[in-house]
Amino acid sequence: MEHLHPWFIAAAFGVSAVLLVADAVLPRIKFQSILRGILLRDRRPSNPERPAP
Amino acid sequence: MNALLLWFHRTGSPPHFDRFTARWMPWCFGLAIALLLIGTWGGLFMVPADYKQGEVFRILYIHVPAAWSAMFIFVAMAVQAFIALVWRIKACETLAVASAPVGAMFAAITLITGSIWGRPTWGTWWEWDPRLTSMLVMFFLYLGVIALHNAIEDRRAAARAACFLALVGVVNVPIVHFSVHWWNSLHQGETIQILSAESRMHYSMLWPLLLTTLATKFWYLGSLLQRARVLNLENESAQPWARALAAGSR
Numbered sequence: 001m002e003h004l005h006p007w008f009i010a011a012a013f014g015v016s017a018v019l020l021v022a023d024a025v026l027p028r029i030k031f032q033s034i035l036r037g038i039l040l041r042d043r044r045p046s047n048p049e050r051p052a053p
Numbered sequence: 054m055n056a057l058l059l060w061f062h063r064t065g066s067p068p069h070f071d072r073f074t075a076r077w078m079p080w081c082f083g084l085a086i087a088l089l090l091i092g093t094w095g096g097l098f099m100v101p102a103d104y105k106q107g108e109v110f111r112i113l114y115i116h117v118p119a120a121w122s123a124m125f126i127f128v129a130m131a132v133q134a135f136i137a138l139v140w141r142i143k144a145c146e147t148l149a150v151a152s153a154p155v156g157a158m159f160a161a162i163t164l165i166t167g168s169i170w171g172r173p174t175w176g177t178w179w180e181w182d183p184r185l186t187s188m189l190v191m192f193f194l195y196l197g198v199i200a201l202h203n204a205i206e207d208r209r210a211a212a213r214a215a216c217f218l219a220l221v222g223v224v225n226v227p228i229v230h231f232s233v234h235w236w237n238s239l240h241q242g243e244t245i246q247i248l249s250a251e252s253r254m255h256y257s258m259l260w261p262l263l264l265t266t267l268a269t270k271f272w273y274l275g276s277l278l279q280r281a282r283v284l285n286l287e288n289e290s291a292q293p294w295a296r297a298l299a300a301g302s303r
Contacts, residue, residue, distance in 0.1 A: 005108040008173055012112040012166040013093065016119070020272070023158045024082065027279045034286050038299035 065144040067285055068294040074282040081275030085268045092264030100258045112170040114265050117245075119162040122269040123191060124226050126156035129273075130198070131223035134216035144281075146212040147288075149219055150202050151280035155273055157195035163188055175239060183232035184240035191229055194222040208288060 063069050096114030103110035130152035137145035167185065168178045179185065198215045205211035228235075233242045244253050245262070254262070289295045 002107055002173075005173060008109050008169050009097070009111050012169045013097075013115060015165050015169075016115045016162045019158050019162055023155065023272075023276055024279070027276070027283050031279075031283045031286065032302075034283065034290060035299045035302045038290050038296055039302075042296055042299070 065142070067289045067292065070144060070285050071282060071294070071298065074278040074285070078275050078278040078282070081271050081278065085271035085275055088264050088268035088271065092261045092268055095261030095264065100261060103258075106174060109170060109173050112166050114261050116163060116166040116170060117262060118266040118269040119159045119166065120188070121266060122273055123156055123159040123163055123188070124229060125270070126152055126159060126273055127191060127194075127219075127223060127226050130156060130219045134219040137216050138213065138220065143209075146209075146216060147281050147284045148277065149216050150198070150212050151277050151284055152273075153195050153198040153202070153215070153219070154280060155276045157192060157199065158276075159269065159273075160188065160192040160195055164192060180239055182239045183236040184229065184238050187225060187229040187232050191222075191225050194218070194225060198222070 064073050093114060096111050100111075102108050130149050133145045133149035133152065136142055137149055164185075167188075171180070172178050198218050201218055202211045202215040205214055232238060233240055245259070286295055286298070
């Protein structure tokens with residue numbers, strides 16, 4: 001089993017890195033999508049609060 | 054004291070909170086990544102192999118800091134939830150709800166890396182051992198807080214319900230911590246004694262663990278600020294400052 005130890009170590013650190021990257025990136029994507037949503041809502045012609053062109 | 058209260062009051066207002074998080078988040082993530090890289094490098098390449106476990110013991114340099122952080126974040130979330138429920142402070146509701154996904158991520162890392170370590174060391178991927186089971190319960194409690202917050206449409210009611218679950222669930226933290234003392238456990242007991250300073254781990258093997266532990270704390274701060282910023286913007290999307298931020302992001 002000892003010859004497989006480097007693979008176990010690589011798997012543990014690899015999975016951790018993937019989860020950490022997802023934790024950092026996913027909220028950033030959501031933030032950008034909320035900003036896009038606000039922009040689209042403000043551009044809608046039916047929006048009474050739409051700024052005058 | 055007045056200056057401190059004024060600072061809290063100002064930072065609690067949504068536009069200031071957004072600027073505060075945007076300013077400090079990159080520093081927290083930057084410090085966390087630097088410490089994580091140095092600690093991981095040290096743990097993988099600089100410390101000697103364990104005389105009993107061999108090379109596979111190096112998994113502890115990510116497993117142990119993740120486990121400590123999962124427990125630390127649950128306590129922090131419960132404190133934030135308590136303040137939010139008792140004093141009805143909206144920023145604390147946001148922080149408590151934002152803590153749950155970060156804690157769930159660290160609990161998942163703990164469970165997965167522990168399982169990968171268990172296969173060559175114990176000969177099994179999983180055992181219904183008190184420490185492992187209580188950590189799994191903690192992971193489900195984190196998922197419960199996230200699910201409860203997403204299940205209720207009224208955002209304030211959703212945050213309060215999630216805070217209540219966080220407060221009730223904190224009872225599991227001492228169970229996770231003391232499980233190796235209270236029951237016969239396959240999991241090893243404490244190797245590192247921070248308070249009594251009688252660590253059974255030699256300093257030559259300890260320093261990368263201290264760095265990765267510090268890194269996970271800074272990661273929590275960075276991720277907490279980032280997620281709180283998202284929730285803050287989501288709740289305030291109709292306000293002029295949020296629309297100005299969206300217009301400026303084009």
